[in-house]
Amino acid sequence: MSVHRGSSDSDVSTHSSKDSADKEEAKDAEHKPIIPMGIMAVAGVVILIIVAVVACGIPLGWFGETTTKRSSSVTDILDFEPFNYSNKRLPKDVRPVKYDLKLKVYLPAYVNVPENKILTFEGDVEITAKVLASVHYVVLHMDRLSLDEEKTEILLDGRTVPLNSTTFISDIGIFYLREVISANQELKIKLKYTGKVITETDRGLYSITYRGRDFKSKITGVVTELEAVYARRVVPCFDESDLKAEWTITVIHPEGTTALSNGKEISIEKEPGTSWITSRFDKTPVMSTYLMAIAIGEFDYVEGRTAAGVRIRSWATPGEINAAPYSVNIGVKCLDFFENYTGIKYPLPKLDMVAFNAFGAMENWGLLTFRPNSLLYSELFSPLISKYKVATTVAHEISHQWFGNLVTMKWWDELWLNEGFAEYMSYISLEKVTRGANRLKDYIATEVMESALIRDRSEWRSLNPEVKDPGDFVRTFTTLYYDKGTSFIAMVAALIGEENFNEGLKHYLTKFSYGNTRSTDLWESLETTKFTARGPDGNPLNLKAFASPWTTQVGFPIVTVHALNSSTFEITQFSNREDKDGKPMEDDSLKQRTQWDIPIWYQIDDQSVKLTWLSKDKPLHISANTEKAILVVNADRHGYYRQNYEKNGWQKIIKQLAENHKIYSPRTRSAMIADAFEAAYKKLIDYSIALDTLQYLKYEEEYLPWSTAMQKLESMSEMGDFFKGREGSTSYKDYVMNLLKPVYKRSFFEDVAIQSNEEDYILESNLQMTIITMYCQVGADDCIAEYTKLFKNEVLAKCKQGELASACVERIPGPLRAKTYCYGVKKLGSEAYEKVFEMALIEGEKGNRMEYKNLKYGLACHENQKKIKRFLRSAVEEESFADVTEIFKSVGKNHNADVLFTFLRENWEQIYGRFQNNSKELYAVVEAGLSRTHTKSDIRKIENFVKDHKEASKIKAFSRRIRNIENHMAWKDRNYEPLIAYFKAHS
Known part of the structure; x- marks a missing residue:
């Protein structure tokens, strides 16, 4: 028998260990998971109704909060107190020791499988757990999983402990036992289950679509994102940060794909007579459930090794692997630094970093996942800021291997202990590995x-x-x-x-290794030092x-x-x-x-x-x-x-x-x-x-x-909305131009090209790019002329029809390339726009992803609304979630106010349909879509839109933008005239 349940908090179901036909509906799931025998008159009627419902194929739980199937011995369990889940925490009387997980994932286009199995997975887990106090039930998290209850087994000293019933409340399963298990014993919990791969709009084991080796076919892979409470969507587990355990993971995946996990691969074998590969991974250190990780796809890698011999690989899809070496270089240096700084060896023999994540970077122990723009850097194609972003993001996630993975906050109310330290130490580590140049x-x-x-x-x-x-x-x-x-x-x-702080951190990490802490533990460790x-x-x-x-x-x-x-x-x-x-x-x-x-x-x-x-x-x-x-x-x-x-x-x-x-x-x-x-x-x-x-x-x-x-x-x-053509905008631009003109130099373009790849010059290059960017933004002719000259000489003159931009514009330095396309499109008319549009199509099909992004940025600079709408529509239909957000932001930065908001309203159903399950990206897209709204008229349009679309009322970006417009209007009323007078006086 297989039972499926959703993740709604109101979903509660109870099943006996026998295949009995008795079923009844409870009124209060959380407080009365089992209905007392004293109300059998009512229960009898309910049983008849539910039996009829099930016979007709209507799912359990359809008529109410609780569905129950009982065994004839249900009275056995009534002598025990039922578990109360009202505080959303697991009981602490059973703790996991280790998990042995086997997961088989069905990806499309690789193996001949029934259509209903595509993008699903089958799991088989054995959990070893320590009983700390007498219990008559075991409680596990499980969400959106279908448990095969006939194969559920709990063992004590090799014998099966009989189950009385199984109750599902919200995202937990309660396994009621027919006997009390005393403290200091070890249980084995064996479960078989199935689940569905989630789209990249939600967390868990989710799918990502990318281009294959031929640059044309679209391929689907999967990767996990489990922080904070989503391991339960992949495997039944004790899904709380302080319930740490070892993990041994086996992944069965289609031939032609690579599987990665936290541990180092110990065997990769093809199943005889099939198109399936079994990849077995070594056990992990004791760790929190949210750090468990799996990725499956078509990857290539670049490899390096630390001084201690730890293998570091950067993995990417075939079209992006050439941009991976920089991250390996930074990763090796940072891992060496943290081992020396903390005095604690990295506990795994390998560290994989994979550019395969829709949610941002994640610090899974031994398998770091990144968005491509956070792991991949090419001096040929990337803007200068990308180098800084890759370095700091890699350092941040490696820092987490100690600050967050080795020592973890006890509960999520002190997440800053994880994230604050990882961020702080990322800068400290990079300061050291770049010899202070940065x-x-x-x-x-x-x-x-x-x-x-x-x-x-x-x-x-x-x-x-x-x-x-x-x-x-x-x-x-x-x-x-x-x-x-x-x-x-x-x-x-x-x-x-700083010396005392470093000494205190070493004490903290050593004392609490593989454990969990509160902030008070940190202060006590710092106070062991001799600070004065x-x-x-x-x-x-x-x-x-x-x-x-x-x-x-x-x-x-x-x-x-x-x-x-x-x-x-x-x-x-x-x-x-x-x-x-x-x-x-x-x-x-x-x-x-x-x-x-x-x-x-x-x-x-x-x-x-x-x-x-x-x-x-x-x-x-x-x-x-x-x-x-x-x-x-x-x-x-x-x-x-x-x-x-x-x-x-x-x-x-x-x-x-x-x-x-x-x-x-x-x-x-x-x-x-x-x-x-x-x-x-x-x-x-x-x-x-x-x-x-x-x-x-x-x-x-x-x-x-x-x-x-x-x-x-x-x-x-x-x-002040100084870029929207209001009276006085010229004064603002003249003021900024006057401020920058004394320090702007034409040679900056040449200097950036030479210095951008030298660590010792990164601050100088950042300064030069900051000045160039702002000076051009306010319309300085001599600055814009440098970009348009590059576009004419290196794009229009050299790139032939059908030629890859990544091959023909190599003389344009990476930090200047996106802006070169931008000013070409903005200033040189339809010929330039059509050229960049054509190049983007070709690059997207069979070229370099980074160059493709540069070209897309350039297209966002066009000021023709019809073409911008065409561009945005293409993005919403085809691009990844992160890329759609970036494209919206790029259009907003180029002050295409009316077109963005208009497009958002006209295409809302399609946008909401794609993003509704990814609240973070939906918020970002809406925020970008509203970014150039400034007036009372805009407020009325936003209010009317929200009124007509109920789902929009739940997205805080709309109400926040209204507040911002109101604040900006009040700000303009107070400051606009005095500021314009100041600008005129200092231009």
């Missing part, structure tokens, strides 16, 4: 922290949210947990000193007490400096959720007063940076030894907070920047610019002051301040 620790203080602070001003999330249902948590997960967690960890490291840091009370710093407000409270502090006289300053704090008078903001639903003990790194004039404390309950006073001193707080930006000054304080800083900006570090200068613009956004200072912090930039030679300045100007132009 200065990637500076990125934490600028790019990462700034991203977190911007998100944290509106998302109202703490690092330690309450998590009752991990599935809901994952669906609402944002990068704030990565970036804020990273920023907080960096602040702690700066506070106690003092807390706000002058006593040795209590890390647990210090950390609690930063991890449990929402938001962050804004630190304000008041000059009491020419040499004495008072420093106070208020929350970003409050106005400057300490009153909650109108949009703050929490209405809670929050304060922090804040480490204040400060610099007076050109003196060295010092550390003191601002207590949560009183102001801080700092005295300078000189008259007319300039005090800067959060110097070097170690602290997770914003700085603000009175008008005179900002003016003194601005004057100092103009006279000698180098007395402040690049990190400090970057933070000054960022915090000035955020203070203006919060109405604490005028925008004229924030813009004045940019006047010195003509002398700036460092990437970080320039990057921050360009981000803030771009954000301001978005709020």
Whole structure:
């Protein structure tokens, strides 16, 4: 007998171990999984109804929450307390020790199988489990699986333990036993089951379509994505992060495909007389269920080895494998670094990295999965930012092999322990393996922290949210947990000193290897070191007490400096959720007063940076030894907070920047610019002051301040809608052009081409590309002319009809290639557009995927709405989910406002049909589709659209965009005219 059930929380069914015909419907599944015998009069009627229903072929559960089939001995179990699943957690009286899993996956086009078996799988699992306390049931997670109950077996000391009944509630199965199993015994749970491969819109074992070796045929493969609660969709298991066990995995897959898993392959054998391959893998370390991984497809690989002999392979589909070597190189260096840094050897003999994931990178132990653009880099085809992205993503996932896999957070409410550390350590590792050339620790203080602070001003999330249902948590997960967690960890490291921090981490990893932790375990490990840091009370710093407000409270502090006289300053704090008078903001639903003990790194004039404390309950006073001193707080930006000054304080800083900006570090200068613009956004200072912090930039030679300045100007132009042809947009463009002209050089194009592949020049190349990109974006003729010249000389003149772009434009450097296509299409008319369109078709069919993306980016730059709609329609029909999102974003960046929103409305049924089960990508597509909406008329259109499409009301991107438009309109009402006046005065 085979029973199938869905994943709805209301689905509850109970079955006896015998094939009895008795069935009845319960009213309350979770609290009464078995109906008492005292209501047999009612039950008898229900039984007759359900028997009739089943006879007619209607599924169990169709009429209500519970369907039950009982044995004649059901009274045996009534002496025992039924299991209550109301808190969504498994009982802790049975723990897994190891899993032995065999999985057979039916892929299309390889093996002759019945159509109803295509994209399904058959599973056979034996779970060894330790009984910790007396039990009369075993509870496992299982979701969207059909269990063969006749072959379900639970063994104790080699004998079968008789089952009384099996109950399914939501996503668990409860196996009620006819005897009590006492503690300190070992059970074996044997289960056979089937399941369906999910499309790439959802997590579990899902399918991916890609091009085969002939570049024409589309092939389907499968890969797992199991974080946080989706292992239960592949195998019945104890699917919670702290229920760790070993896994031994066997995969049966079609001939012509390669199977990968966590362990190293120990045998690959063809089944005699069939077209099936059996791949057996070595056992894994003890690990959480969400780290179990399988991938099946047509892959090639590039290989390297670490100093300790660990085999590292980067796998990709045949058309992309040439872009894999860079990731192997970075992977080898990072794995060597982490082994040396932690003193703990990587516990597997191999590490596979596969560019075969629709959801982003995943740190499965021994088998890392990536989106192709996060693992593959080619100096011939890739923009410069791709190299940085590949390096940081590979480092992040390898970092997880220690921070997350070896030591795992106990529950999902402290996911930042996994993600924050992996992100932080990715930058630390790359800083070391590139010999400091990338200065990637500076990125934490600028790019990462700034991203977190911007998100944290509106998302109202703490690092330690309450998590009752991990599935809901994952669906609402944002990068704030990565970036804020990273920023907080960096602040702690700066506070106690890097050497002490490193020593404490080694203690933490060693003590809790193969285990689970709470954040208190981390603080205790760090406190075993000999750090000398003092807390706000002058006593040795209590890390647990210090950390609690930063991890449990929402938001962050804004630190304000008041000059009491020419040499004495008072420093106070208020929350970003409050106005400057300490009153909650109108949009703050929490209405809670929050304060922090804040480490204040400060610099007076050109003196060295010092550390003191601002207590949560009183102001801080700092005295300078000189008259007319300039005090800067959060110097070097170690602290997770914003700085603000009175008008005179900002003016003194601005004057100092103009006279000698180098007395402040690049990190400090970057933070000054960022915090000035955020203070203006919060109405604490005028925008004229924030813009004045940019006047010195003509002398700036460092990437970080320039990057921050360009981000803030771009954000301001978005709020002011300065690119939509409004009156005054010319003034904005002239202002930015005037700011950049002194530092822009034609030689940047040549320099980027030469330097982009040299690690020692990555910051210089990033600076050059930042300036080129913004300078061209505001319409600088001399900049655009360089791109159009490249397009004419290297594309139109050299690429013949039917020729692959990847073969004929090799003289255009990778970092410049996408923009070359863009400006060619935008400025050179229909001939250029049709040329790029033709090249994209050919490249997509039989060429290089990266070059194909460059060409698609170029097509997004066209300003003809009819052609853009044609382009978008093709993308929605044919491209992967991630690529559709990127294409929508590319069109949005090129300010095709009306066409994007119009296309979204006109093609909603098709878009929603493709993306409805992938909430993350659907949100991203809608967000991109609305990105250029700015007016009251747009708000009315959005509201009417949501009203007419009920499913749209559940997608928060619509309501969030309405709020953003309203905020932007209010912002424009306050700031537009003064800003235009400023731009005109400084153009």
